[in-house]
Amino acid sequence: MRIHTEEQDKAEVSMSPLIDCVFLLLIFFLVATIEKKENRDISILLPESQAAERLPPDDEQLIVGIDEGGHFYLDGRVASRAKWQAALRDLAQLDPQRRIRVDADELTSVEHIAEIAFHCQKLGLSNLGFRTYDDQYNRR
């Protein structure tokens, strides 16, 4: 015959799985937060400038990149002419004052930069800037 003791009647919840879950959630959110900002830089050598102006970071800006071979990028991803031109057209409709940054390799042919400038001028997008090499920023 089984004897029921008091101790046997106490129900006990194991904390281990709960803490496991909490930590897993913590790590998940930590990683998710870090990965939220998409890297929109492309692998290029930026031109140096003595007169560049340092601007505050702007996550909303549109970034059009051009590498040494004249290939275009939109927000860090390879883009066709149709794609980045459509993005500029959309921007002209929605937010003409939004900043546009051109990341061009120092060896990029100037005609590609002129091409972007031409479309911005035509669409009335005047908040256009060119990214240059920043010793402090690019070293990190």
Add this chain to the structure above:
Amino acid sequence: MTTNTTAVNSPANRYQPPRRRSNWGVLTLLAIALHIGGLGTLWQLGFFETALAIDKEEAKQMAEEAERRARERRERERKEREERSLREEDRDKLEDYEREQARQQLLAYVEELQRIDEEMLDLKDTSLDGLELREEDQYRLFLAQQVLRLSRGLQSDLTNFQDPDYRRFAQTTARRQLYAPLQTLVQVAERVVEDVNNTDRVNSLVQQADVNKDNTQRLFDQAPPSRREAETEANATGDEIQRLAYELAGKHALDPSEYRNTQEARRNQDPGLRPDNLPQLSPEDLLDLARQLEENINQNFDDLRAGQLAQQLNLPLSQVMEGLTPSGLPPREQPQFPGQTPETFADLQALQEALQQAADLAGQMAGRAGQQLSSAQGMVPGPPGLLPGMGLGLLPGMGGGMGSSPFGIGMSQPGGTPGRLDMRQNLDLTPPDPNAQGSGANEVDNEGNTTKGGENMITGTRLPDVDLANREDFIHANSLPGHRFSATSDRSGWVYLNTFYTIGPWENNGRIDWDNTHAPDPQPFMNIDLDAVYTDGKTKASPADRNTRTHPNRKHNAVIDLDGKLRWRFVQTDTIRMTFPEEYEDGTYYAYTEVYFEQDMDMDVLIASDDATTAWISNSHPAYNAAGNAFRFHTEDTKSSWELGESRKRLRFTKGLNRILVRLENGPHYARLSVLLSPVGAIDEQAP
């Protein structure tokens, strides 16, 4: 009973409380969390960054050290190689080979420079011919006005001279001997200004200027010594009046024909400048020749610039030429050619470098000369003024003369196709609708003509006849590039489109056949894919083609094989007339661009080309927006050279982006295009 009790209390059956595993689990997780936290803290404090930075620094030093050693080894090996002697039997062969390679490159550049020199000379002749004719009267008038102004000034100065001694002197002797002739001089100058071509009056002016000069000199010699300053000034004025009067009686200060003769004489005297001698010339001689050609081109280009400025500023050509900054560059570093056959590898390398430097130098000259030619072609307004049959870019036998008449219709010689008249006949100009003036919606006359492409060919409004030939200089001088239009803009003149995407050539076998469609043609809608690559392009280029002269695969008089791959290229030009970057004969080209209108606007559109063109303009009228079609702006079917005003229509552009696609059929020589837009009436209001 005992047994039962024993059974219950035996160790095997005794109650065992559950193990407290959770305590260990919590401790383990806490330890992990502490580690993670610790690592995170260290990371935040930059511990890892510092550690990695040290590693990077060490690695960088090691890499630099390795690179330095490799560089030293390469340098050592290079020195050893250079010091090695060449085999005697190879020396001449190697030198000949290197020189021949460089000579071929130089030859191509010199031929290009010669061609540019010829074209620049033709352009200058054309420009100066017109300038000479136009300026003769203007310049004479300018001189007469100057004489009149100076004479009046001298008269006024002498009259108002505030000096008691001089006034006494002037009121006695000088009054009769100086003032009276001076008054006569002023009167004669006034009569000359009224008619500068009256020889008698001009001769009289010269005589009077001589008298005035003598009087001034003589009378001031008698004047008190304290009047030396006034004497100097009056004498200088008298000299200037005399010089201008003589110039007025003589001929033009600059005689373009004399200059041309000098050029021709120099060319004939220099045997090296003749094309048939080029293959025999050494690289050194070819480089010298390139330098001479560059000087010629610079000189001719400067003359052209001066001519254009003289027209725009309404100044004498000679005066503008004196004040013009020469376009020649400061002396460049010249290659040092070794004086003897190379004996070592180092000598051979020095020869290679010198030859390469010479070729590069000639290439720079050719490139710069090409830019100058392009600019010059933008300055000189097409072939009007040439003799019949001499139009640039025309096929033999098709040289219809294009003289400018008040009706804008050219004359043709027997055997030649009428030039401008032919173009007008090929325009789709419908009679003006008297009820539709000024209204874009009513201006379009939909005839319903359907082309093979399926789009409706709808004609624009016929514009009133305006002789653009007299206004082209003005338009050239006052047009600005632009692609965005606003009714509120401060500037409302002509705007030329300077930015295009171009593609071509497709083979057209020398024929103009709009039915032979290619991918960019609207079929039926305009659908341009700027990322597309087409593989059905032209594959053969003739030796006469301009581009083959500098093509890397060029061989003497050989047909160049092109790969037939075509991509859209971004082109921006600083002149009204755009040159296609890939310029081959007998090819079909396309140029695509976009313009933005902030509101609906009626515009005069001028499209001109060398040779034939048809264009589509989408969004240019609401009627086509609904159908998705483009307005077809058909210009001409003849192979004629570029002329600014060869086709002109009035269109209504709608708010937003308007797309323009131009198809150009190129025959011989050049592929040129210009597209100008102007608000309605600007041409009539602004032209002088």
